[in-house]
Amino acid sequence: xxxxxFQNKDLESALVNVLxxxxxxxxxxxxxxxxxxxxxxxxxxxxxxxxxxxDVFKRMYDDGEELKNIVADxxxxxxxxxxxxxxxxxxxxxxxxxxxTDVVKQMAKSAMNRRK
Numbered sequence: 001x002x003x004x005x006f007q008n009k010d011l012e013s014a015l016v017n018v019l020x021x022x023x024x025x026x027x028x029x030x031x032x033x034x035x036x037x038x039x040x041x042x043x044x045x046x047x048x049x050x051x052x053x054x055d056v057f058k059r060m061y062d063d064g065e066e067l068k069n070i071v072a073d074x075x076x077x078x079x080x081x082x083x084x085x086x087x088x089x090x091x092x093x094x095x096x097x098x099x100x101t102d103v104v105k106q107m108a109k110s111a112m113n114r115r116k
Contacts, residue, residue: 012060019070026083033081
């Protein structure tokens with residue numbers, strides 16, 4: 001392992017810790033959570049990683065799995081953290097219990113009746 005790879009693992013570990021703490025706090029308060037990329041860069045700089053920026057974050061996100069387990073979405077402005085609140089806000093649809101297929105069938109039947 002090269003020195004910079006070792007340093008990147010430390011950086012990723014520190015970033016995962018910061019974001020995990022934010023996730024824990026948000027879950028405790030039953031809220032969603034996001035943080036600006038500038039704020040993350042500032043935190044990382046204060047913990048000894050002054051070279052952190054969006055490109056470094058993107059490379060770590062693309063190359064690893066740990067950040068994908070914590071980060072719901074991100075762009076150059078902010079990072080949205082996966083929280084319990086976010087998971088509840090976007091539930092998976094259970095088609096059998098929702099009756100959505102019945103509604104679609106009814107709409108199709110109604111449209112066919114109008115054509116007759």
